[in-house]
Amino acid sequence: MTLEAIVRLTAFFGVFAACAVWEATRPQRRWYHPRIKHWATNLGLMLINTLVTRFTVGAVAVAAALWAQNSGFGLLQWLAPQSVFGQALAVLFALLALDLAIWFQHWLTHRWTPLWRLHRVHHTDLELDVTTALRFHPVEILLSLLFKAILVIALGIDVWVVIVFEALLSASALFNHANIRLPKAVDRVLRWVIVTPDMHRIHHSVEPNETNSNYGFFLSWWDRLFETYLASTKDDHLTMPLGLKEYRQSDQLTLPKLLVQPWRGVE
Numbered sequence: 001m002t003l004e005a006i007v008r009l010t011a012f013f014g015v016f017a018a019c020a021v022w023e024a025t026r027p028q029r030r031w032y033h034p035r036i037k038h039w040a041t042n043l044g045l046m047l048i049n050t051l052v053t054r055f056t057v058g059a060v061a062v063a064a065a066l067w068a069q070n071s072g073f074g075l076l077q078w079l080a081p082q083s084v085f086g087q088a089l090a091v092l093f094a095l096l097a098l099d100l101a102i103w104f105q106h107w108l109t110h111r112w113t114p115l116w117r118l119h120r121v122h123h124t125d126l127e128l129d130v131t132t133a134l135r136f137h138p139v140e141i142l143l144s145l146l147f148k149a150i151l152v153i154a155l156g157i158d159v160w161v162v163i164v165f166e167a168l169l170s171a172s173a174l175f176n177h178a179n180i181r182l183p184k185a186v187d188r189v190l191r192w193v194i195v196t197p198d199m200h201r202i203h204h205s206v207e208p209n210e211t212n213s214n215y216g217f218f219l220s221w222w223d224r225l226f227e228t229y230l231a232s233t234k235d236d237h238l239t240m241p242l243g244l245k246e247y248r249q250s251d252q253l254t255l256p257k258l259l260v261q262p263w264r265g266v267e
Helices: 003-025 035-054 060-071 075-079 084-111 113-123 130-134 138-155 159-177 184-190 197-203 221-225 255-263
Strands: none
Touching: 003 130, 003 159, 035 130, 035 138, 035 255, 060 075, 060 138, 060 159, 075 084, 075 138, 084 113, 084 138, 084 159, 084 221, 113 138, 113 255, 130 159, 159 197
16 A cells, blocks of 8 residues: 555544544534435445546546656746745645635536536535535546646646645545534634534535535635635524435435436436
8 A cells, every 4th residue: 555545544534433423422413314324325425436536547636746746847846946935835835726726626516517417416415424525426526536637737736745635635525524513612713714514514505505605625715715605504504404405305315316316307
């Protein structure tokens, strides 16, 4: 196993386990739907996505970073800062650029119909917990990996910056999808910097104006900057319905149905 895989898997399983225990001991919302079926569906999608990426593009973002680094290609490779301060600025710029790119990609999936048909698989979850962070259609996962690879090559981002960002993105997605309770004062302070579970849950509301808000996965700044930030919901935050209005029946949300959903209308 490569060092890159060890870093990513350690971050993933560590945060996943911590959030799962936190959900079990201090949940924010009560549970309304069968939990075993919910976990089976979301973990099933994760398994399919893992197999698909393993036998197709795999760690393409890391491979792209290695190629750019070895070829001297990309903006940061051309600038090649020599001082410690310059290198630190390059790392900071790369991390911010990657996070902004993920924000833009997420925003675009809500604006462009072909991408939305893929992304809505994620939004059909009627509950929100740590496994929802794994609920993505395989085609969306592949497109996301290719998008990141193109950006990494264009900017010439160092391979270790990509590895750190991938681990950070995975951990933050697990955290902000988790059904965990934070003290209101802590949440209020944290969301000035990072996306909290309460902030991201608004994005999973059935109300369209709430769904089309709070696109961030890690930093919350982009939503404030581009005026897509929403602080509260129309309905009670703890009981508001989640998911999509057109997908409320359990027989619409089985694993086979989710895999073909982007190419079918509402049944």
